[in-house]
Amino acid sequence: MDDQNKNLILACVLSFVVIIVWAVFFPPPEQPVPSETDQTVEQGVQTPVAEAPTGADQPASVGDQATAAASDANIERIEIDTPELSGSISLLGGRIDQLALKGYRETIDPDSDIVRLLSPVNSNDPYYALYGWAPLSGVEPDAVPGPNTVWTQVSDNPLTISTPVVLQWDNGQGLTFQRQISIDDKFMFSIDQSVTNTSDSAVSLAPYGIIARHGEPDTIGFFILHEGVVRMTDGTFDRIKYNDMPDIEFNARERAQADVAQVEENGWIAFTGKNWMTAMIPPQGDRFKSVAKYDPVREIYQLETVLPSQTIEAGAQTTVTTRLFAGAKEWEAIRSYQNDGGIPSFIDSIDWGWFFFLTKPIFWMLHELNLLIGNMGWAIIGLTLIIKALLFPLAYRSYVSMAKMKELQPEMEKLKESAGEDRQKLQKGMIELYKTHNVNPAAGCLPILLQIPIFFSLYKVIFVTIELRHAPWFGWIRDLSAPDPSSILNLFGLFPWDTPDPTSIFFIFSLGILPIILGVSMWLQQKLNPAPTDATQAMIFAWMPWVFMFMLGTFASGLIIYWIANNLITFIQQYLIMRSQGVKPDIFGNIKSSFKKRPKPDAK
Incomplete structure (x- = not known):
């Protein structure tokens, strides 16, 4: 056997072995079939039991806000209508909980359903985002807006790229909470949360954001694909698969199974799959706490961002702006959010793999x-x-x-x-x-x-x-x-x-x-x-x-x-x-x- 043929056979056999191993361990993924059951998932949301960022003038912890969420069947909704998205916002908690992607269908059939990303708590697979304020001092827990607060829409218009919506809630104790939600022409929401204090004393509150998924998410389960939490923390990239979240250690300070990261300057956290993602992006340059949490009792997968406490003096007002990405992982859009929108390493939310220098x-x-x-x-x-x-x-x-x-x-x-x-x-x-x-x-x-x-x-x-x-x-x-x-x-x-x-x-x-x-x-x-x-x-x-x-x-x-x-x-x-x-x-x-x-x- 001459060396030329030996080398050629060696190269071919090596390629063949690699292909076989690839095919055995990485078979073609089974396409997920949309559920058609009518089963109602248990309602409710795990609100943050969160630690505020450490500081000389900040308390060590934020109190518990856990309550049972009410059904939003009879609650008014605000339509979302943009070139890329359709859906609605529930006035119950101001939840962004109905969202579909106009440019994407479930199959190549042009008459198939458009892809649904977010769903309310009375659906088969609840998946939604909500925002609120955790009380620290000077205010009782029931005097701040939470998951079950019924907001009032200030202006009667749908959410479009040119018309933001404004929600308002008055606690009757001198605090008026307002939330303005706007959206760009792709998949990025901006949420401005403000508090006006007309009482005669100062209050301290911590703004937070939550993305919650009820029940085990449908996944492709392909070995080379990451599905679950992806988080950027001051330049460090972290991933937690959905099937690993039930194994997160119990965090005594969070009183839950929680993976906690303190972000000093820049970061974000997201639920991501093959093509779709929901991500919370707090103000870059500021400290915040990033939490990936799992509730084994109600089987809820949850992400939280808790910003530093805000002290609102009597007669003063404060506003905090955060962003929410909910949509398709389009390379051009995500790269634009990274380069022009100042979201560091956002392009790495796409799973480029070990050969990223080639992919x-x-x-x-x-x-x-x-x-x-x-x-x-x-x-x-x-x-x-x-x-x-x-x-x-x-x-x-x-x-x-x-x-x-x-x-x-x-x-x-x-x-x-x-x-x-x-x-x-x-x-x-x-x-x-x-x-x-x-x-x-x-x-x-x-x-x-x-x-x-x-x-x-x-x-x-x-x-x-x-x-x-x-x-x-x-x-x-x-x-x-x-x-x-x-x-x-x-x-x-x-x-x-x-x-x-x-x-x-x-x-x-x-x-x-x-x-x-x-x-x-x-x-x-x-x-x-x-x-x-x-x-x-x-x-x-x-x-x-x-x-x-x-x-x-x-x-x-x-x-x-x-x-x-x-x-x-x-x-x-x-x-x-x-x-x-x-x-x-x-x-x-x-x-x-x-x-x-x-x-x-x-x-x-």
């Missing part, structure tokens, strides 16, 4: 190409051309080395005959031969090995970025983030029967058109070289394209498009470089010989 530039290039071309499928092919161009110097040296190896084949055969069974003599002779002709037998492995992290990085980009979700290419490929929907089992739609469900193990046999083209492209690339004379090598090479075809058949269409384009470009590059080195690949002869009967691997 970030790969996505940036895809995004720019998509803006230029107007189609993500062609952008992927354009990205492939750019990657191949960047790797061309290395590929050139590799293919030149492989061509020289071909030229040395007769001399290597003579060397094998003269060495006989003396393996040491054969190895020494081959090393001298390589050195004399300046050939590196390992050069053929490098381009293949470099493709592995690029392949995984592109897989990550296609999976986690919302820009690839439901992105069409042409014809039957209407979602580049999903597998090829065509199937050889029904002859690509000519027969009326259904194909196996993507979650079924039999789905691997439901090959689409793209995976078949992938297998053919790999097979064609092999035919640049004659089949190995060794029967074992020949068998491995013969099966390799078709095994890869089945293994990659369930991957996202965008990834298959990349691999096909990569194979075709590699074929052209290798063919031209081999011709430039005086080696004329007999492609048709190699194809013809591949159909001849071969001896079994164990034949003598």
Whole structure:
């Protein structure tokens, strides 16, 4: 077995093993099915039992405000209507608890429901944001607005990008609370909370924000994807998965299972999934407390931000402004909030993974190409051309080395005959031969090995970025983030029967058109070289394209498009470089010989 074939088999087997491990441990995710039950989840919200930031003039703790939330079935609502969002705000607690994303649907069917992000407490899966004031001194707990306070709308208008809404509540004891909610043209709310003190004594209050989810959230449960809490604390990034929150240690000062972080200057905290996120962003530059909390009794997942206490003197007023992001994790929008809105590291709410140094530039290039071309499928092919161009110097040296190896084949055969069974003599002779002709037998492995992290990085980009979700290419490929929907089992739609469900193990046999083209492209690339004379090598090479075809058949269409384009470009590059080195690949002869009967691997 010559070293050239050894190296090529080693690289292919390594790639194959990685693909198998990936497929076993990272199977295609099951698509979540929206619940259709009418079960009402227990109402209520865990309000903060929070510690105020430590300070000379600040108390150590804020009192308990836990109360039973009333049903908001008969409470008035304020409509939310923007280019991106629709929903409403309940006057019960001033909760932002109905929100849907106009630009996104549950499936590629244009008549399917738009994506629902937030839901009220009387729905199947309550998920909402609310704000309030925790009493510190000079005021009783029932004299501040909480989760069950019924607010009054000051102006009778919906919430739009040009018309904020103003809520008001008077405690009848000299304190008037007002909340102005505004929104931009994307997904960012601004909440201005103010208190006017007309009493004859000072009061101290701590403003807080809450995002609460009742019941265990629906998750994809994919190993490479983070779903749960993501938090930035003074430059430190922290993640807690939903299924890890019940294991948070009991915090005696919080009187709950709580993970507490004191933010000194900059930070934010969010619930995040694959495509959607809700995040609280307190004023940057100020201290606040960031809490991820789990209530095992009511099974409530909760985030809290508690700002420093505010002392409002008699006859004075104070206002605190915070922000709430609730929407799609669009790269451009999130980057704008980070760069122009002053939210540090907000772009990292997108799960770029371990290969972030590759996934970030790969996505940036895809995004720019998509803006230029107007189609993500062609952008992927354009990205492939750019990657191949960047790797061309290395590929050139590799293919030149492989061509020289071909030229040395007769001399290597003579060397094998003269060495006989003396393996040491054969190895020494081959090393001298390589050195004399300046050939590196390992050069053929490098381009293949470099493709592995690029392949995984592109897989990550296609999976986690919302820009690839439901992105069409042409014809039957209407979602580049999903597998090829065509199937050889029904002859690509000519027969009326259904194909196996993507979650079924039999789905691997439901090959689409793209995976078949992938297998053919790999097979064609092999035919640049004659089949190995060794029967074992020949068998491995013969099966390799078709095994890869089945293994990659369930991957996202965008990834298959990349691999096909990569194979075709590699074929052209290798063919031209081999011709430039005086080696004329007999492609048709190699194809013809591949159909001849071969001896079994164990034949003598």
